Amino acid sequence: MKELEKKxxxxxxxxxxxxALTxxxxxxxxxxxxxxxxxxxFIRVLQGNDLSDVDALLRYEVPDCVIE
Incomplete structure (x- = not known):
C-alpha cells in the first residue's frame, strides 16, 4: 500500500x-x-505541471481567452 501511495x-x-512582480x-x-x-x-513559471493552474493563469492574464 505504501508503494502504491508513493507512485x-x-x-x-x-x-x-x-x-511574479507584486x-x-x-x-x-x-x-x-x-x-x-x-x-x-506574472513573470514566468518556476515549477509545477497542474493544468488547472495553467487554466487559471490564462484566465487571469488573458481574460478574453476562451478555454474549452
Missing amino acids: VNRIRPQRLVVL QEGVEKEMGIDELIETNSE
Whole structure:
C-alpha cells in the first residue's frame, strides 16, 4: 500500500509556482491563487505541471481567452 501511495504521489500534478512582480515592485515566488489575490504581474513559471493552474493563469492574464 505504501508503494502504491508513493507512485500516486509521483504522478499527481504539482501546483504551479510562479515568479511574479507584486504591487510593491518586489519579485516574489508564489502560487497562482496568491498571484490573483494580490493582483501581481506574472513573470514566468518556476515549477509545477497542474493544468488547472495553467487554466487559471490564462484566465487571469488573458481574460478574453476562451478555454474549452
